[in-house]
Amino acid sequence: MVKITDVAQHAGVSPSTVSYALSGKRPISDETRQRIEASIRELGYRPHAGARALASSRSNVLALVIPFRAGIHVPVVMQFAVSVVTTARQHDHDVLLLTQEEGEEGLRRVADTALVDALIVMDVQLHDARLPLLRALDRPSVLIGFPAEPEGLTCIDLDFEAAGGACAAHLAELGHRCVALVGSPPEVYLRETGFAQRVAHGFTAAARERGLTSMVYPCESTRAAARAMAERLLREHPELTGLMVHNEPLVQPLIDAFRELGLRVPDDLSVVAICPDEQAEQAPVPITSVAIPSAEIGAEAVGLLMRKLDGLPVPGATLLPPRLTRRATTTRRTVSG
Numbered sequence: 001m002v003k004i005t006d007v008a009q010h011a012g013v014s015p016s017t018v019s020y021a022l023s024g025k026r027p028i029s030d031e032t033r034q035r036i037e038a039s040i041r042e043l044g045y046r047p048h049a050g051a052r053a054l055a056s057s058r059s060n061v062l063a064l065v066i067p068f069r070a071g072i073h074v075p076v077v078m079q080f081a082v083s084v085v086t087t088a089r090q091h092d093h094d095v096l097l098l099t100q101e102e103g104e105e106g107l108r109r110v111a112d113t114a115l116v117d118a119l120i121v122m123d124v125q126l127h128d129a130r131l132p133l134l135r136a137l138d139r140p141s142v143l144i145g146f147p148a149e150p151e152g153l154t155c156i157d158l159d160f161e162a163a164g165g166a167c168a169a170h171l172a173e174l175g176h177r178c179v180a181l182v183g184s185p186p187e188v189y190l191r192e193t194g195f196a197q198r199v200a201h202g203f204t205a206a207a208r209e210r211g212l213t214s215m216v217y218p219c220e221s222t223r224a225a226a227r228a229m230a231e232r233l234l235r236e237h238p239e240l241t242g243l244m245v246h247n248e249p250l251v252q253p254l255i256d257a258f259r260e261l262g263l264r265v266p267d268d269l270s271v272v273a274i275c276p277d278e279q280a281e282q283a284p285v286p287i288t289s290v291a292i293p294s295a296e297i298g299a300e301a302v303g304l305l306m307r308k309l310d311g312l313p314v315p316g317a318t319l320l321p322p323r324l325t326r327r328a329t330t331t332r333r334t335v336s337g
Contacts, residue, residue, distance in 0.1 A: 142305050
């Protein structure tokens with residue numbers, strides 16, 4: 001393993017000069033810095049994260065705040081977490097995962113110590129009680145999600161409102177005139193979780209703009225709830241021919257329930273979902289979907305934090321446009337008679 005003394009000998013300088021070049025604590029000449037950097041590249045030296053943290057008065061640890069509240073789909077959340085952890089390691093940072101529902105108190109406990117340099121916060125609500133503290137903290141933060149008033153914050157997410165609108169528009173373009181959104185569990189809406197609210201708003205606005213009859217139904221994430229929801233939709237809206245699902249565990253159970261009730265997908269009912277690409281692609285009948293770009297969002301959230309830690313300007317809002325991929329569960333509506 002290459003040590004700092006090896007770099008110093010190769011560059012013809014003292015180990016302390018190499019340390020100053022890495023930490024920036026003392027000025028050194030451009031010529032000396034370039035020689036040290038060339039030696040680092042040639043030898044493949046990687047500074048030890050602990051030593052770098054000591055030199056820079058940083059912990060080299062990021063906090064990832066993911067309260068495991070009722071109604072969240074853990075597998076998708078963990079895709080975000082894996083992306084954050086992987087990207088943070090590329091920047092020589094570790095990640096402290098905070099999963100308890102502690103709200104402002106938990107954030108303050110972490111912020112009042114030297115445990116972390118910065119925070120990434122998930123499961124953001126429209127009127128999130130954590131926001132005043134995040135605005136006042138002396139360390140940077142990035143939100144994966146958008147509150148109702150994002151001023152003074154750095155936020156990134158999929159444009160969920162546009163995603164809901166894209167799904168409604170796709171069904172309208174195929175000739176469907178009565179459409180429904182089966183969404184997240186009721187408690188997610190009761191908490192005013194930002195992404196769920198925005199999907200519903202985008203879906204209903206796009207449907208209304210195109211003259212469609214539309215409705216939104218929260219639903220628990222169980223197979224029994226899927227069957228009950230399918231029966232309810234057919235009972236209350238027998239003219240229904242287009243369905244959007246924004247509840248990852250329910251996508252296939254809903255398709256199965258409608259099939260058991262005598263409807264063929266997509267011939268009798270077109271289905272589009274917001275879900276990870278791999279889920280859509282690996283379904284028994286590949287599902288038309290808007291992808292959840294968890295890897296891209298997690299990586300960019302870390303990138304934003306790194307720039308903030310370096311004192312560089314970052315945009316306050318980053319919205320990733322939705323990408324709808326048509327697969328086998330949507331087709332043009334057939335008008336009988």
